[in-house]
Amino acid sequence: MPDIPEGMAPARYKGHGVGLREGNYYNTDGSKRKRLVDGTPVDNLSLEPGDELLLQDEDVYGKTLLFDPQGNRQPLYLGLGRVVKPEHADLSDKERAELGYERHLGRPDFEPIEPLEKFLKRREKAGKKEKPKEVPQSVVVGQPANVSAEQGESEES
Amino acid sequence: MTAPLVPFRGSNFYAGFSEETVPGTPVAPSIFPRWRNGTKVEIAADFSEEKEGDGSRRTTLLIKTGSKVKITLVSSLRPNERGYFEKWAQGASSDTYTAPAVSTTLAGATLANATSVTVHANTGLTGSGTIALVLEPGTATEEIAIFTIPATGGSDPFTLAVDPSYNGGHLKLAHANSGAVKSKATHTIPDGNEGPYVTAEFGFGNLFSAGGTAIRVRSCKVNKFTTEGEKGKILMDTIEMIGIVSTVQGSPATVTLEQHGPFIFYQGAYTVDGNSTAQALRKFSLERNNNVDDDTQGEGLNPTCLIFTDLDVKLKYSLILTSFSPIYKTFFGSTTGTTDSTQVGLGSFNALFTQPDTLNTLAYNILTVGYTNTPWPDAQEDGKHWDLDVEGTSVVVPPSGSGPNNAYKLQTTLTNTQYGAY
Numbered sequence: 001m002p003d004i005p006e007g008m009a010p011a012r013y014k015g016h017g018v019g020l021r022e023g024n025y026y027n028t029d030g031s032k033r034k035r036l037v038d039g040t041p042v043d044n045l046s047l048e049p050g051d052e053l054l055l056q057d058e059d060v061y062g063k064t065l066l067f068d069p070q071g072n073r074q075p076l077y078l079g080l081g082r083v084v085k086p087e088h089a090d091l092s093d094k095e096r097a098e099l100g101y102e103r104h105l106g107r108p109d110f111e112p113i114e115p116l117e118k119f120l121k122r123r124e125k126a127g128k129k130e131k132p133k134e135v136p137q138s139v140v141v142g143q144p145a146n147v148s149a150e151q152g153e154s155e156e157s
Numbered sequence: 158m159t160a161p162l163v164p165f166r167g168s169n170f171y172a173g174f175s176e177e178t179v180p181g182t183p184v185a186p187s188i189f190p191r192w193r194n195g196t197k198v199e200i201a202a203d204f205s206e207e208k209e210g211d212g213s214r215r216t217t218l219l220i221k222t223g224s225k226v227k228i229t230l231v232s233s234l235r236p237n238e239r240g241y242f243e244k245w246a247q248g249a250s251s252d253t254y255t256a257p258a259v260s261t262t263l264a265g266a267t268l269a270n271a272t273s274v275t276v277h278a279n280t281g282l283t284g285s286g287t288i289a290l291v292l293e294p295g296t297a298t299e300e301i302a303i304f305t306i307p308a309t310g311g312s313d314p315f316t317l318a319v320d321p322s323y324n325g326g327h328l329k330l331a332h333a334n335s336g337a338v339k340s341k342a343t344h345t346i347p348d349g350n351e352g353p354y355v356t357a358e359f360g361f362g363n364l365f366s367a368g369g370t371a372i373r374v375r376s377c378k379v380n381k382f383t384t385e386g387e388k389g390k391i392l393m394d395t396i397e398m399i400g401i402v403s404t405v406q407g408s409p410a411t412v413t414l415e416q417h418g419p420f421i422f423y424q425g426a427y428t429v430d431g432n433s434t435a436q437a438l439r440k441f442s443l444e445r446n447n448n449v450d451d452d453t454q455g456e457g458l459n460p461t462c463l464i465f466t467d468l469d470v471k472l473k474y475s476l477i478l479t480s481f482s483p484i485y486k487t488f489f490g491s492t493t494g495t496t497d498s499t500q501v502g503l504g505s506f507n508a509l510f511t512q513p514d515t516l517n518t519l520a521y522n523i524l525t526v527g528y529t530n531t532p533w534p535d536a537q538e539d540g541k542h543w544d545l546d547v548e549g550t551s552v553v554v555p556p557s558g559s560g561p562n563n564a565y566k567l568q569t570t571l572t573n574t575q576y577g578a579y
Contacts (some may be wrong), residue, residue, distance in 0.1 A: 001480070002288075015187065015295075015413070016237060016574070016575065017294065017296055017297075017416075018414055018416060019413065019414045019415075019416050020414070021364070021414055023364065023412075044456070046297035048297060049295055049296075055411055056408040058185070058407070058408060059410065059411065062185070069456075069457045070456075070457055070458065071457065071458035072225070072460075077407065102404075103182055103183075104182070105178070105179075105182060105183070105185065106184075107184070107185040107187045108184060108185075131347070
């Protein structure tokens, strides 16, 4: 079975039905998304409700950034899902928001196939546990440069 | 030998949008309109040069005083995605959704070239005439075809014949048993009060592994939405948004594209002042301006909120001149006026675009247009026809009228295959 590209997570489409722009897409097992046309495999660029494919993990689960509301420091990427630093665990959501916590939600037209905790555990098993870091300024497609979350809906360890 | 540069291709770009369900909480984009030249993102940072005297002439302290984001999207919006932008421009909860009259399923598989289908229910399929139905909406085998009604057979399964006006009476695609069969969904979107916040994301050279970057702009509102049509061309939408703050993104979005076609000027039927324009319309422009208040910076660098203020709706159109009545109306108060008048010339405007499938339609309606300028045409030596340029503004309270105000300045009505409220 092919490897699942790093930074990707399985997701199920629940939107109306659209096309995908030209490019490479992967099934949830990591194999290339293809369909047969007259017996020849070609890139499958259709997207129907219920289709499952790999998507950028932060588009599936969302992410948390820690901003400096004054704009003096670069934002810190805390991880996938809702992440709280231990020193802020006792604060209310409003107080955290004032500190610069910014939760980004995932795509509304996709849903995760596996819970975030399970996804993170699987990733951790594969030795991909990483630390929070500043938001990167460049993109590597298919191999996202951003770090993964250490914890999802709970506190950062 | 020096290696050649690896530049970014200028069309390696995407623009994506999603409505924020919680204001201020960004959402990964899910709607990716195809963009045109003129689309741009500007981080509008303001600077101040502070010159303090220390005896020299070299002192200048530069500080940043504020920052927000200005976005311009130029696009020919497709029927389903258009509804999102219409709602975002018209206001939160402005969409009133009417479910399709026909919602059933195929009672058996059909092959390409079939002349009929069988369905399980005939609700909405009685009466007589024809109806546009979409088979398997939202799938790779979606097909919008015209059928003859009533459905025949008397009981489940009912038979629906493909109307000869559609592809000679033959379906183009094969369809699976149990596939959905629906008629149009209707979205009625008048202007409302406050607009919803939207997250926007822009990829610059980051598709196709090109190693570029992306920025996500949270908490944007639609400031202006201009729709322009011109003879023989597709409708062009220019949407100006203002956003609160931008952040670089670590990964590019998965770009999804709506597969329906854009609206074209000649798909329109235009009614001005209650009368058909009789093919005379050459172009039009409909501009909504929410006059968003973005001067809300507080303790931080960025605005603290964005507010819809007064709504302006401006209309411009150009007609082949066959009558001077619009000029009389504008300046002399009525089509029969003969001299300057205090009366404002009033009329109305309606444009209805119907795609060939007859299911996807777009209508703009202004109940009362107050005409503000209709200049006499310039004399021209070449003897060609005159175009009459007309400008007006949507008026809610008729200046000399009585009775209730108009319910809206502009109402958009969309019929499409978006089966749920925006």
